[in-house]
Amino acid sequence: MEAAGEGDGQLMDYNEAELMAILLSREVRDNEISACGALSHIPAAGLLLAKELHARNAELIILNSVFNPFKTSRQFHFLAQRGELGLFFVSGVQIDRHGNYNLHQLGPDIDKPQARFPGGYGGGMIYYCARRTVVFRTEHTRRSLVEKVDYISAAGSSPPDMIRLGNPSKVVTPKANFRFDTDANVLRLDTIHAPWTLDDIKANTGFDVGNGLAVVTPVPTPDELHTLRQVIRRKMIDTGTYAAWAERTLAAA
Amino acid sequence: MGVPYVPIFGLVGTDLLKRRDDMVIAADPFDSTKKSVVAKALRPDVAIFHAQVADRQGNVSCGYEVEAVMLAEASKHVIVTAERIVDRLTEKESTGAFIPSIHVDSVAHAPFGAHPAGCQGLYGPDKIHMREYVIASRDDAAFAAYLQTHVFGVRDHADYVERFVPLEWKQPAKAMGS
Numbered sequence: 001m002e003a004a005g006e007g008d009g010q011l012m013d014y015n016e017a018e019l020m021a022i023l024l025s026r027e028v029r030d031n032e033i034s035a036c037g038a039l040s041h042i043p044a045a046g047l048l049l050a051k052e053l054h055a056r057n058a059e060l061i062i063l064n065s066v067f068n069p070f071k072t073s074r075q076f077h078f079l080a081q082r083g084e085l086g087l088f089f090v091s092g093v094q095i096d097r098h099g100n101y102n103l104h105q106l107g108p109d110i111d112k113p114q115a116r117f118p119g120g121y122g123g124g125m126i127y128y129c130a131r132r133t134v135v136f137r138t139e140h141t142r143r144s145l146v147e148k149v150d151y152i153s154a155a156g157s158s159p160p161d162m163i164r165l166g167n168p169s170k171v172v173t174p175k176a177n178f179r180f181d182t183d184a185n186v187l188r189l190d191t192i193h194a195p196w197t198l199d200d201i202k203a204n205t206g207f208d209v210g211n212g213l214a215v216v217t218p219v220p221t222p223d224e225l226h227t228l229r230q231v232i233r234r235k236m237i238d239t240g241t242y243a244a245w246a247e248r249t250l251a252a253a
Numbered sequence: 254m255g256v257p258y259v260p261i262f263g264l265v266g267t268d269l270l271k272r273r274d275d276m277v278i279a280a281d282p283f284d285s286t287k288k289s290v291v292a293k294a295l296r297p298d299v300a301i302f303h304a305q306v307a308d309r310q311g312n313v314s315c316g317y318e319v320e321a322v323m324l325a326e327a328s329k330h331v332i333v334t335a336e337r338i339v340d341r342l343t344e345k346e347s348t349g350a351f352i353p354s355i356h357v358d359s360v361a362h363a364p365f366g367a368h369p370a371g372c373q374g375l376y377g378p379d380k381i382h383m384r385e386y387v388i389a390s391r392d393d394a395a396f397a398a399y400l401q402t403h404v405f406g407v408r409d410h411a412d413y414v415e416r417f418v419p420l421e422w423k424q425p426a427k428a429m430g431s
Contacts, residue, residue, distance in 0.1 A: 071317035125263035155266025163289045
């Protein structure tokens with residue numbers, strides 16, 4: 001994994017996964033139900049970190065872990081349909097300017113995909129139902145952040161007469177945060193993570209990010225980093241929640 | 254179940270919805286100014302699935318697998334294989350995902366009948382076998398060979414269990430969960 005700030009001569013003492021886990025944790029609100037899907041190491045760490053720091057009464061759902069109250073997918077489906085999910089974390093292979101994400105397939109011809117991914121039905125449903133969805137992507141490049149996705153697995157916006165309970169909230173990458181503008185139905189550059197610059201973001205983003213004032217993302221605090229590396233790393237190992245990943249990725253003391 | 258369709262909030266604007274003719278956008282029948290997706294109900298002619306325990310009357314208990322109950326309620330005919338067959342399910346066994354015999358056409362005794370997948374509470378998936386299955390499924394010839402070995406080339410279920418279920422699963426002293 002590329003260390004944050006590498007190549008810039010500036011030494012950062014956290015890696016990209018730690019940065020993203022901390023950024024995601026800041027999106028979690030107290031007294032809400034927040035969830036992430038399967039194969040979601042970074043959001044799982046972010047959810048647990050938030051509960052440890054500022055969202056003590058948050059209810060967490062980490063699918064395929066002990067932090068999951070459900071026995072069947074039907075139960076999760078109807079919790080979402082009832083609009084009880086405050087926040088959902090999801091990733092997409094491609095994310096586009098209009099907040100659509102693709103977790104199905106790549107290639108210009110929809111009938112002849114060049115690569116296929118596990119994307120199914122859930123994401124396109126939850127995008128409408130969770131009050132806020134934060135889409136994360138561990139790669140910030142022109143192939144992952146695109147003008148238009150090859151296949152829409154989940155739609156950022158919807159017709160006005162369609163029943164929709166929630167919307168995209170943010171996109172988080174190792175370089176920047178974008179917020180979703182629900183009036184214009186487009187992603188707007190929100191903040192840039194040090195040491196990256198607006199020019200870096202422009203060079204690595206496949207859609208127009210504008211020329212606005214580049215606000216710097218607040219860096220991880222010592223408290224966030226310490227809790228992530230000590231308390232959350234231990235908790236993930238002890239509960240078998242992406243234990244091998246936590247042990248390897250979240251820096252030991 | 255047996256309902257004509259099920260409403261769903263979501264999916265509008267996706268390519269998934271565009272490519273499915275069993276899910277359409279419809280007005281809310283109680284408030285025509287609002288719309289959502291409705292999915293056409295599946296009405297299978299026959300449902301076949303595996304359960305933890307069934308009794309001689311055809312009552313079935315499948316742990317937490319509520320989806321199996323919905324499947325049984327939606328299908329015209331239901332055939333169940335079970336790890337155990339008992340004379341009569343106890344009250345305790347009849348809770349959770351319970352299917353009354355009125356929905357069930359027949360039950361068959363098939364220990365390890367979920368292999369290479371798992372049977373909740375009894376054994377997990379056979380990960381080594383699953384890996385072989387995934388590799389075989391990458392092309393038609395390899396998959397045909399897989400089917401020949403594991404399906405067409407097998408005499409009966411007992412023969413399959415003898416040849417393909419890991420030996421340690423069959424020793425009752427050892428825990429089968431994983």
